[in-house]
Amino acid sequence: VHFEIANPDAAGTLEALSSLGYSVESAVADLVDNSIDAGAGWVDVRFRWDGGDSSVAVLDDGQGMDPATLLTAMTPGARRRGPHELGRFGMGLKTASFSQCRQLVVAGRPPNGDWHIRTWDLDVVTRTGQWRLLEGCPDDAEPELTELIAGRPQGAVVLWHRLQRLVHPGTAPDDEAQQQQFYGEICRVESHLGMTFQRFLEGTGARLDLRVNGNPVHPWDPFLRNHRLTQQLPEEDPATADGLSVHVRPFVLPHRRYLDDTAFNKAAGPRGWLDQQGYYVYRNRRLILAGEWLDPRLRRDDKHILARISVDVPATLDTEWSIDVKKSSAAPPPALRASLYRIARSTRNVAANVLAHRGRVTRATNSSGLVLAWSAERRRNRLALKINRDHPLVRDALTLPPEDRQRVKNLLRLLEETVPVAALRQMYDVETAADPEPFSGTSDSELVELARHMFAALVRQGLGPAEAQRRLRSLEPISDYPSVVDELGDFAT
Ligand SMILES: Nc1ncnc2c1ncn2[C@@H]1O[C@H](COP(=O)(O)OP(=O)(O)OP(=O)(O)O)[C@@H](O)[C@H]1O
Ligand SMILES: [Mg+2]
Numbered sequence: 001v002h003f004e005i006a007n008p009d010a011a012g013t014l015e016a017l018s019s020l021g022y023s024v025e026s027a028v029a030d031l032v033d034n035s036i037d038a039g040a041g042w043v044d045v046r047f048r049w050d051g052g053d054s055s056v057a058v059l060d061d062g063q064g065m066d067p068a069t070l071l072t073a074m075t076p077g078a079r080r081r082g083p084h085e086l087g088r089f090g091m092g093l094k095t096a097s098f099s100q101c102r103q104l105v106v107a108g109r110p111p112n113g114d115w116h117i118r119t120w121d122l123d124v125v126t127r128t129g130q131w132r133l134l135e136g137c138p139d140d141a142e143p144e145l146t147e148l149i150a151g152r153p154q155g156a157v158v159l160w161h162r163l164q165r166l167v168h169p170g171t172a173p174d175d176e177a178q179q180q181q182f183y184g185e186i187c188r189v190e191s192h193l194g195m196t197f198q199r200f201l202e203g204t205g206a207r208l209d210l211r212v213n214g215n216p217v218h219p220w221d222p223f224l225r226n227h228r229l230t231q232q233l234p235e236e237d238p239a240t241a242d243g244l245s246v247h248v249r250p251f252v253l254p255h256r257r258y259l260d261d262t263a264f265n266k267a268a269g270p271r272g273w274l275d276q277q278g279y280y281v282y283r284n285r286r287l288i289l290a291g292e293w294l295d296p297r298l299r300r301d302d303k304h305i306l307a308r309i310s311v312d313v314p315a316t317l318d319t320e321w322s323i324d325v326k327k328s329s330a331a332p333p334p335a336l337r338a339s340l341y342r343i344a345r346s347t348r349n350v351a352a353n354v355l356a357h358r359g360r361v362t363r364a365t366n367s368s369g370l371v372l373a374w375s376a377e378r379r380r381n382r383l384a385l386k387i388n389r390d391h392p393l394v395r396d397a398l399t400l401p402p403e404d405r406q407r408v409k410n411l412l413r414l415l416e417e418t419v420p421v422a423a424l425r426q427m428y429d430v431e432t433a434a435d436p437e438p439f440s441g442t443s444d445s446e447l448v449e450l451a452r453h454m455f456a457a458l459v460r461q462g463l464g465p466a467e468a469q470r471r472l473r474s475l476e477p478i479s480d481y482p483s484v485v486d487e488l489g490d491f492a493t
Contacts, residue, residue: 038062065108
């Protein structure tokens with residue numbers, strides 16, 4: 001076979017690689033990925049304002065780089081990847097950096113080694129038409145780099161010198177408008193990192209110490225899992241034909257009336273309530289995509305802001321999910337689209353109902369301590385609705401003498417086995433104003449009476465009056481009518 005070698009044109013390729021459309025925050029996140037892959041426990045993103053000479057640096061205490069690794073690291077497309085790493089293409093360091101600066105300086109120091117420094121200078125490559133990786137760093141970056149690496153036994157420093165997007169070259173250091181904008185970007189980067197790396201920032205075990213200009217980045221949980229009124233709907237593991245599954249956990253956030261202003265604004269997220277609804281796709285615990293419905297039939301709208309769904313995608317499905325170089329977009333494989341659409345629909349329906357103060361649907365689990373009358377359980381891929389045997393009223397009825405107890409059991413069994421699924425599906429698939437809300441239309445005195453019964457049941461089950469009264473607030477249906485508990489006041493004490 002005859003062939004010609006058509007090497008990519010250096011200047012043109014570079015131009016293209018710098019234009020992938022990174023935002024500042026996604027470019028920084030790409031560098032943080034690398035630090036995590038390098039085993040860093042500490043990462044600090046430093047923004048330094050100096051007008052047109054401003055810079056951004058990412059420092060970490062990972063395994064650093066020897067000269068050979070450093071050369072690979074700087075080479076576009078060179079890679080050695082495992083399935084658990086955040087990197088994939090061998091491009092991120094270069095594409096993210098070239099999108100932001102004209103000089104990329106990378107320094108690495110392996111344990112017990114020395115610092116090694118290399119620089120990509122876009123102007124040199126463009127001028128010479130050659131991929132000339134420079135040793136050391138540009139003279140005018142030297143003082144800053146020296147300061148950044150001083151006293152650090154191992155790790156890496158990635159320095160963006162001669163920024164070209166974040167500030168305009170030639171901006172005066174005392175240009176206050178530009179400076180404000182620069183600081184604004186820092187905040188955006190911070191909240192983006194808190195969202196993207198949430199799972200690395202919280203939880204037990206080894207946590208990542210991620211900082212921006214020395215300040216710890218706070219993790220942001222899109223699903224408000226710590227709020228007692230967040231509903232988690234049944235989890236599912238839809239699979240593609242070759243058996244590779246993703247893990248889906250749908251959440252419906254609490255209605256605004258249960259959040260104070262601070263909590264409400266925080267829950268809105270970096271892009272705001274409207275844009276943060278929908279699927280959150282995680283790849284190896286790292287957030288790729290935040291708030292998209294992944295189906296052209298579903299749009300973001302005001303009615304469904306409370307619906308947020310987490311999807312965990314293993315890195316083995318990268319190709320199927322079309323994970324892009326920027327790690328900021330993904331598209332589900334056709335085999336999963338139907339399942340994702342169905343889950344999105346049902347979650348949206350619940351969310352719309354919560355927003356409209358209408359009927360509450362049962363929860364499969366709730367971390368809140370809220371005790372519901374019904375629970376949805378998934379067994380061998382079948383969804384079953386069960387009456388909660390731990391609800392005090394149910395438990396109370398089951399303390400009857402054996403003969404009567406059997407009658408109660410029969411009744412519970414009957415109700416569970418004959419749940420009118422078709423009618424329910426219709427009720428929740430089509431939103432109607434007629435959706436029932438538990439005990440709505442019940443008079444206050446009836447509710448107080450019910451609360452009294454539940455209180456008595458709790459006391460019979462061994463709780464002290466004060467504790468019983470407190471518990472009442474977390475029991476369905478009293479949880480929806482907290483004022484009723486106050487009316488019990490005299491009775492309870
Ligand atoms: N902070 C760092 N510490 C140690 N090694 C690093 C660091 N940053 C980058 N590297 C090395 O450089 C290589 C290239 O990084 P780059 O981000 O370009 O590609 P990648 O992470 O392999 O894949 P992707 O394109 O998906 O990000 C990495 O595989 C790693 O070996
Ligand atoms: Mg990378």
